[in-house]
Amino acid sequence: MSQIAIIDYGMGNLRSVYQALEHVSDDTTTITVTADKQTILDADRIVFPGQGAARDCMRELKNHDLLEIIPQVAKEKPFLGICMGMQVLMERSAENDGINCLGIYRGSVNNFAQVHAQREDQRERLKIPQMGWNQINQCTDHPLWHDIENNTRFYFVHSYYVQPKDSSLCTGMTDYGLDYASAIAQDTIFAIQAHPEKSSDDGLQLLKNFTQWDGA
Amino acid sequence: MALAKRIIPCLDVDNGRVVKGVNFVDIRDAGNPVEVAAKYNAAGADEITFLDITASSDNRETIYSVVEEVASQVFIPLTVGGGVRKVEDVRSLLNAGADKVAINTAAVFTPELVKEASQYFGSQCIVVAIDAKQVSAEGEQLKWNIFTHGGRKDAGIDAVEWAIKMAEYGAGELLVTSMDRDGTKIGFNLPLTKAITEAVNIPVIASGGVGNLQHLADGVLKGGADAVLAASIFHFGEYTVAEAKQYMADQGIEVRL
Numbered sequence: 001m002s003q004i005a006i007i008d009y010g011m012g013n014l015r016s017v018y019q020a021l022e023h024v025s026d027d028t029t030t031i032t033v034t035a036d037k038q039t040i041l042d043a044d045r046i047v048f049p050g051q052g053a054a055r056d057c058m059r060e061l062k063n064h065d066l067l068e069i070i071p072q073v074a075k076e077k078p079f080l081g082i083c084m085g086m087q088v089l090m091e092r093s094a095e096n097d098g099i100n101c102l103g104i105y106r107g108s109v110n111n112f113a114q115v116h117a118q119r120e121d122q123r124e125r126l127k128i129p130q131m132g133w134n135q136i137n138q139c140t141d142h143p144l145w146h147d148i149e150n151n152t153r154f155y156f157v158h159s160y161y162v163q164p165k166d167s168s169l170c171t172g173m174t175d176y177g178l179d180y181a182s183a184i185a186q187d188t189i190f191a192i193q194a195h196p197e198k199s200s201d202d203g204l205q206l207l208k209n210f211t212q213w214d215g216a
Numbered sequence: 217m218a219l220a221k222r223i224i225p226c227l228d229v230d231n232g233r234v235v236k237g238v239n240f241v242d243i244r245d246a247g248n249p250v251e252v253a254a255k256y257n258a259a260g261a262d263e264i265t266f267l268d269i270t271a272s273s274d275n276r277e278t279i280y281s282v283v284e285e286v287a288s289q290v291f292i293p294l295t296v297g298g299g300v301r302k303v304e305d306v307r308s309l310l311n312a313g314a315d316k317v318a319i320n321t322a323a324v325f326t327p328e329l330v331k332e333a334s335q336y337f338g339s340q341c342i343v344v345a346i347d348a349k350q351v352s353a354e355g356e357q358l359k360w361n362i363f364t365h366g367g368r369k370d371a372g373i374d375a376v377e378w379a380i381k382m383a384e385y386g387a388g389e390l391l392v393t394s395m396d397r398d399g400t401k402i403g404f405n406l407p408l409t410k411a412i413t414e415a416v417n418i419p420v421i422a423s424g425g426v427g428n429l430q431h432l433a434d435g436v437l438k439g440g441a442d443a444v445l446a447a448s449i450f451h452f453g454e455y456t457v458a459e460a461k462q463y464m465a466d467q468g469i470e471v472r473l
Binding site: 015016019020023052127128129130132134155157158175197198201204 | 218219220221287291419441442472
């Protein structure tokens, strides 16, 4: 028996994540969408999805009394952050005029718009949000990349990107006007900016890899 | 390496069934949304759009169960439009498993709905569908207006100005359909597509008029679209999504192969 907890802090629809995990899990795995601390502490694996703005996300985590437990479980067991669930692992986001985040990793979350405005190469205007399928260059090996070819395309929807201070955290890089960290990993934590639950077979493979990953 | 241009098959759904016929060789039930969506996913479609054309308001609920069923088995983005009038409708579709909701006529009559919905659910899931028709006479400077009621009523709103306003109101994406071209198979209205893609900084999906693969490529190369939407050329098996992508790739367009 294995338990996966999807952390639900009231920021939108977690159904896709749930259904995709359900689709790739074996019969002995139970998946729960929950904000309950004890359930999160008891789970074997944690999925931390995210939607909406950084400010609302941090506010709801606080309202659900989850600000301390997330950094704790992230260090104890396999932990998968998705989209906003990756961004809030940083110290600070530029969204909403600046928001302090969980600070598990040193680094910031920046706006594509600012970077693009400074780009010299204006031949192709880049839209914001980045919406669609972009490639992830697997810059380090990781069990979650198992059976996924390098430079496979995943589905992205975002206007802000993560910039960790420690570049060795990057396990995936993507080009959108600049090369940015689209996946980071360290110890039991793996976090990805793309939506594996919407990335067809390769996304499902990543989720399947997560359900089989022991965090090492 | 860059973001891929998307190819989006569009399915009309009436009372929970795919209509207009989908003609895949090896499909058992062409009216079954799940089977059709799964087929398109396997063929490499980047997204799927469902347009709910159910006329009777009594049967509005059927689209929710369609979305639920499809979303539980097909893991690519789903956009759902048709008959969305209130924030509650947006919520119901998102809860059923839609990733994006397209707002069309209601945006014209109550633009505040776009603002409210995008603030509440996030811009990333709000698509504003713009149905435009040319109103300038030959020789005049090109001008398009928004039309409602399936292209019958001129709303008296300039399409490009409307696109800019909708982006300001929080739309995350625009689905631009040329009502002059819809169903004609003579290609997108490229001047319209281009006028809108140049006016806004959010992604634009071109729609209406696709009859061959060059039309799809032109939507991107000449119209500047971020995604192209087509119905009949895929449904009737004239071309597969994979052929369309290969064709576009051969013209130097980034696609997900």
